Amino acid sequence: MEEATPTPNYFETTNYDQTNNLQLRLSPEKTLYEIETSLAGGHWTTIYDEKTGRVKTQWENKGEKLLNENGVQAVMRICRSVINTSTVQGKLTHTEINDFMRNFHKQLASILMRGKHNYEIKTINDYHSIILIVTSFTRLFLSRTEEGFGSTQLTETSKTIETIKTGEQQKLGKGFLGFGR
Numbered sequence: 001m002e003e004a005t006p007t008p009n010y011f012e013t014t015n016y017d018q019t020n021n022l023q024l025r026l027s028p029e030k031t032l033y034e035i036e037t038s039l040a041g042g043h044w045t046t047i048y049d050e051k052t053g054r055v056k057t058q059w060e061n062k063g064e065k066l067l068n069e070n071g072v073q074a075v076m077r078i079c080r081s082v083i084n085t086s087t088v089q090g091k092l093t094h095t096e097i098n099d100f101m102r103n104f105h106k107q108l109a110s111i112l113m114r115g116k117h118n119y120e121i122k123t124i125n126d127y128h129s130i131i132l133i134v135t136s137f138t139r140l141f142l143s144r145t146e147e148g149f150g151s152t153q154l155t156e157t158s159k160t161i162e163t164i165k166t167g168e169q170q171k172l173g174k175g176f177l178g179f180g181r
């Protein structure tokens with residue numbers, strides 16, 4: 001008698017596991033990418049080159065640069081000091097986030113004003129746009145920490161994934177730690 005082959009579960013078919021989910025939730029990379037590309041006036045896109053038959057990545061202009069490469073890197077250094085995996089695991093109150101953002105805004109504005117010629121910030125509108133982009137993304141990122149929301153979400157996600165995995169193991173006739181019943 002032939003044994004039935006179990007149908008692949010969601011985790012097996014998508015290569016989705018607890019580690020990947022937690023990495024996605026903790027990862028600041030998408031937020032940092034959005035800030036950087038907004039400041040640089042474009043984004044990276046992947047295209048298929050029919051001549052060579054290869055996929056390649058190229059820069060695509062999406063607007064005007066708000067500051068030069070040195071300026072973008074200076075702003076990104078500031079952003080990375082706040083937008084990181086350690087920050088999202090924190091537990092801040094609404095008041096603490098507001099206080100932090102007020103100081104962050106002042107420091108960012110000061111750095112941009114002192115470096116405006118070196119960073120080739122052309123107009124006052126560009127200056128305001130840079131501050132708005134950076135502070136908006138930073139505020140949204142920090143909101144994950146409000147009252148430990150990010151930590152609570154991660155814990156709940158871990159529990160949910162573990163429950164699903166345990167249920168799938170039981171369907172396949174496996175008991176505790178993957179051993180038979």
